[in-house]
Amino acid sequence: MSWFTRKDKGILTPTEAKREAPDGLWYQCPSCKKVMHTREHRLFAWTCSSCNYHEKIGSQDYFELLFDQSRYTELDAFMSSGDPLKFEDTKRYPDRIKATEKKTGLKDAVRTAHGKMNDVEVVVAAMDFSFIGGSMGSVVGEKIARGIDYALKHKIPFLMISKSGGARMMEAGFSLMQMAKTSAKLALLAEAKIPYVSLLTDPTTGGVTASYAMLGDFNISEPGALIGFAGPRVIRETIGKDLPKGFQSAEFVLEHGFLDFIVDRKDLKDKLTALFNMLK
């Protein structure tokens, strides 16, 4: 019997937790340990009403949070992964995909949609960390590429919400080239002078950071998000000592000049539309 599903299992994403925890259950903030009603947590855009800890959320939550009346049209909803390399580690790649689809109800690690945000028409691509660590394979690259195509065609802003551990190793070279593909499309978007906002959420590391996540006209983040190219473990092993406190946090990255601003998730929608309206 568990109240605090997240604490008990440790790895559940909020999306899963919510599915298993209908309204009337409770959420405990992993940071300050405050217990709050799930309804309250949702009302605060899945942030802690006490310490402002930003819980990791998925594409569905962001779509509901950002689009007016939670109404949007999803693009390429049924696109799913191939297995070009017949990759097998401890599991066959197609089996891993199938198992993950079943567990998460998702087709891959990104969903793209267009709709209105405070009446501003936008395309949003949001990543799901629960799908193989938000890793970037062909589906992620292709969906983002087509999302950018849609923004180009309709001359509307593009918002990318990244949350990823990096490359999808099971797609090896194909995974690597998604960095190139998405960056190529962003070059076209930039040339067309269409605004691109990249929101880096906890965590954004690896190949995603070295491609679309860092290419925004505006690179922004949520408080406390981990952002980096190399992961903390790798860096710790490289330099052979502990990392300074706050290293690779959104605040750290902002201080070093790589973010335009950090935004509280509760203000995200209004601040973005204010920005888009200024650019009109």
Place this chain on the structure above:
Amino acid sequence: MRTLLDFEKPIAELEAKLAEMKKLAIDNNVDVSTAAAQLEASIEELKKETFSNLTRWQRVQLSRHPERPYTLDYIEHMCDEFIELFGDRTVADDKAMVGGFGRIGEETFMIIGQQKGRNTKQRQLRNFGMPNPEGYRKALRLMKMAEKFNKPIVTLIDTPGAFPGLEAEERGQGEAIARNIRDMFMLKVPVICIIIGEGASGGALGIAIGDRVLMLENAWYSVISPENCSTILWRTWNFKEQAAEALKLTAEDMKGNKLVDGIIPEPLGGAHLDFEQATQTVKNVILETYKELSQLTPEERIDQRIEKFSSMGVVTE
């Protein structure tokens, strides 16, 4: 003393035997030409057999052979003249990324590449061929300068990855690589990229967006090294051979999957056995490829560059 990989040893033993036979013949003034010819033939046979049946892991080993030609070796052997240029104009000069204008015959190229070191001191100086953000920014500065003066660009890729250090993160390793990738798509001049050794992940891709991306026969190119892949998927280094197989990281694999445009052959046994032949082959490929690319307008090259990378990926709908 030559460094010998395991699968090079049987060949080296026969070669030593041949040398000894020839020496004995001279010392004792006897004719061993028939026996020597036979031995030479079997050496050639063994070489062909060994190097036409390399496993993917053995290719990775060859790509890292400590005697393999590095970027500056290619530059030295290919160019009639070379002026090295330093610095990113912001923070520092990164010794793991070299570049400058080089003249090959009539043509001037901007040649840029990661540089490894051959002894302990050089390896440290070159940071094992792992650039910091300054390296990628230096590379981009030089590429934009090439564009300004309408000179074609050649990049030589040879890196175990971008440096995963503390300062590298502070100075935006991800941002530096990302910007290079995006901006290389819009370069108006021809861009030829050649993986000459190791092509590891974003650290390689950061200078590898080109009209033609070519791989040397024994180079590897993938999203992660076999060792790191093994560590992540099998939780130990011991599965590196299996990881190399699974990653399909050889030139043949990458060409087969249309992720690179072509393969440049190496001397039998690997580029390290014959610098002159290896570098001349690369030089000729550069000149031929440049000739092809200069038939196109800048707009055509940019469109085709974007189109090529945009079509990479396998999905089902």
